[in-house]
Amino acid sequence: MEEERLDQVLSALPRDFNDPPPPLEEMWTVIEAAHFNSRASTPVKTRNRSLAPWLAAAATLVLGIGIGRSLPTGEESPAQRSASVAPTGEDPATREDASPAVDAYRDQASQYLGQTAALLISLPAAGEDDQSDARFAGKASDLLVTTRLLMDSPAAQDPKLRGLLEDLELVLVQIARLRVERNRSDLDLIHQTVEQADVISRLNSAAVTTQSAE
Amino acid sequence: MNEAQLIARVIAGDRLAGRALYDTHAPRVYSLAYRLSGDAEKAREVTQDTFIRAFSRLSQFRGDAAFGTWLHRIVLTVVSNTRRIDHRFGREVALDEANAIEVKVPEPDPDLKDCIARAVDRLSEAYRTTLIMHDIEGYTHAEIAGILGVPEGTSKSRLSAARAQLRQDLAAFRE
Numbered sequence: 001m002e003e004e005r006l007d008q009v010l011s012a013l014p015r016d017f018n019d020p021p022p023p024l025e026e027m028w029t030v031i032e033a034a035h036f037n038s039r040a041s042t043p044v045k046t047r048n049r050s051l052a053p054w055l056a057a058a059a060t061l062v063l064g065i066g067i068g069r070s071l072p073t074g075e076e077s078p079a080q081r082s083a084s085v086a087p088t089g090e091d092p093a094t095r096e097d098a099s100p101a102v103d104a105y106r107d108q109a110s111q112y113l114g115q116t117a118a119l120l121i122s123l124p125a126a127g128e129d130d131q132s133d134a135r136f137a138g139k140a141s142d143l144l145v146t147t148r149l150l151m152d153s154p155a156a157q158d159p160k161l162r163g164l165l166e167d168l169e170l171v172l173v174q175i176a177r178l179r180v181e182r183n184r185s186d187l188d189l190i191h192q193t194v195e196q197a198d199v200i201s202r203l204n205s206a207a208v209t210t211q212s213a214e
Numbered sequence: 215m216n217e218a219q220l221i222a223r224v225i226a227g228d229r230l231a232g233r234a235l236y237d238t239h240a241p242r243v244y245s246l247a248y249r250l251s252g253d254a255e256k257a258r259e260v261t262q263d264t265f266i267r268a269f270s271r272l273s274q275f276r277g278d279a280a281f282g283t284w285l286h287r288i289v290l291t292v293v294s295n296t297r298r299i300d301h302r303f304g305r306e307v308a309l310d311e312a313n314a315i316e317v318k319v320p321e322p323d324p325d326l327k328d329c330i331a332r333a334v335d336r337l338s339e340a341y342r343t344t345l346i347m348h349d350i351e352g353y354t355h356a357e358i359a360g361i362l363g364v365p366e367g368t369s370k371s372r373l374s375a376a377r378a379q380l381r382q383d384l385a386a387f388r389e
Binding site: 010020022026032036176 | 219223226258261380
C-alpha cells in the first residue's frame with residue numbers, strides 16, 4: 001500500500017474507531033464505593049484488630065452515660081439507669097472486668113475532645129508560616145483518624161455525638177489540607193465552619209460531659 | 215482550584231475532589247481504554263480499575279510528571295494486565311460497534327477495515343499502543359513518551375515501525 005493511501009486509511013481510523021460515550025456516572029458509582037466508602041471503614045477494621053474488642057462496646061456505654069447526663073430532661077436516661085445498676089449488679093466479676101475498659105475508653109474520648117478543642121481554639125486567624133501550618137495539619141490528620149474511628153464506632157449511634165463528629169471531620173480535613181495549600185481564604189473558611197456549626201461550644205460541652213462521667 | 219489542591223483533598227478523603235479529578239480525566243482515560251481493549255465493557259472495567267488504583271496510590275504521586283501522564287501509565291498497565299489475562303480481547307467487536315454508532319460516515323471498504331483491525335491487533339503491544347495513541351487518540355510524541363516512560367525518539371521510531379508493518383500487512387490493497 002502506498003504511503004499516501006496508508007495515511008488516508010489511518011486518518012479515517014478515528015471515525016471507524018468511534019467509541020461509545022463513557023458511562024461516567026455508572027463508573028463513578030463503582031469507584032466511589034470502592035475507594036471512599038471502604039476508606040471510611042478501613043481505620044475501624046484496623047483499630048478493631050489492634051484494640052481489645054470490648055473497646056467499641058465501651059464507647060457506647062461511656063458516651064451514652066456522658067451524653068445522657070447532659071440531657072436536660074430531668075429523667076434518668078437508660079444509660080444512667082444501666083450505670084447506676086451496674087455497681088450493684090449480681091456479677092461483681094463482670095463489673096471488675098468492665099471498669100478498666102470503660103476507663104480506658106473514657107480517657108481516650110476525653111483526650112480526643114480536649115485535643116480537638118485545643119487545636120481549634122489555637123488555630124490562628126490567618127496563616128503564620130509554613131512550619132506552624134504543617135504542625136496544625138499534622139495534628140489535624142492524627143485527630144482525623146480518631147474522629148473517623150469514633151464515627152464508625154457504636155458511639156456514633158448517638159445522633160448528637162454523630163453530628164458533632166461529622167462537623168469535626170469536615171473541619172479537620174480542611175486543616176489537614178493546610179499542609180499542602182495555604183491561603184487566607186482557606187483559613188477563613190475553616191473559621192466560618194467552626195463558627196456556623198458552633199463546634200467549639202459543642203466540643204466543650206461534650207468534653208465536660210465525658211469528664212463528668214469519670 | 216488547581217490539580218495539586220484537588221489531589222491533596224482526595225488524599226484527605228474528600229470525595230467531591232475525587233469526583234472533580236475523575237470528571238477531568240475519565241473521558242480521555244475511557245477513550246484510550248476503549249481503543250486499547252476494543253470493548254466497551256472492558257473499557258469501563260479498565261477505567262474503574264485505573265481510578266481506584268490511582269486514588270489508593272495518590273500519596274505516592276510525587277508530581278514529577280503531570281497527573282494525567284501518571285494516570286495514563288496506570289491505564290496502560292491495567293490494559294496490559296487485562297490483555298494477558300483475557301485472551302478474548304479483539305478489535306472486531308469494537309469495529310462492529312463503531313459501525314452501528316457512526317452510521318453517517320461513508321462506509322469504507324469492509325474488507326479493508328477488517329484487515330486494518332487484524333493488522334493493528336498483530337502489532338506488538340508497544341507498536342500498537344503507540345499507533346493507537348498517536349494516530350487515533352491524537353496524543354503527541356511528547357505525551358506518549360511521558361506516559362510510556364521512553365524517549366520521544368523511541369515513540370517516533372515505534373510509530374514509524376508500526377506504520378511500516380501496517381503498510382506491509384495491507385499490501386494486498388495496493389492500488
